[in-house]
Each structure stands twice: as structure tokens, then as C-alpha cells.
Amino acid sequence: MPRRDLNEGIGARPHQQRIAAVARLLLGARPRVRARPVRSPAAGNMLASFGMIVGLLMIWALTVQM
Secondary structure, three states: OOOOOOOHHHHHOHHHHHHHHHHHHHHHOOOOOOOOOOOOHHHHHHHHHHHHHHHHHHHHHHHHHO
16 A cells, blocks of 8 residues: 655645635735724713613602502
């Protein structure tokens, strides 16, 4: 039975190695975009205030009902 050369697999696919190297290069060279919040701080505060008012009204309704 003939013995296989262990280095054969490394040099057998230089095309795939080049593709992988280019892909790593392109993925690493992407411009970084700063993450912005989806909502503005004012909208977030307004939403939090609305949630607090609704919660307080629910607590008040539960105490009145008892």
C-alpha cells in the first residue's frame, strides 16, 4: 500500500487558501459604524414615564377594587 505524503493536502488547494485569505482580509477591513440608540433619549424618557403612569394606575385600580 503506497504511503501518502502528509504535506499533499496543504499544497493541493492553493486556490481555496487564497479565497480564505481574501475573505479574512475583506472581513477585517470593514468600516466600523458607531452603534446608535434606536430611540432618542427623549423618546425613551417619555416611554418610561408612560409605563410608570400605567403601572401606578393599575396599582391604584387594584387597591380601589379590594
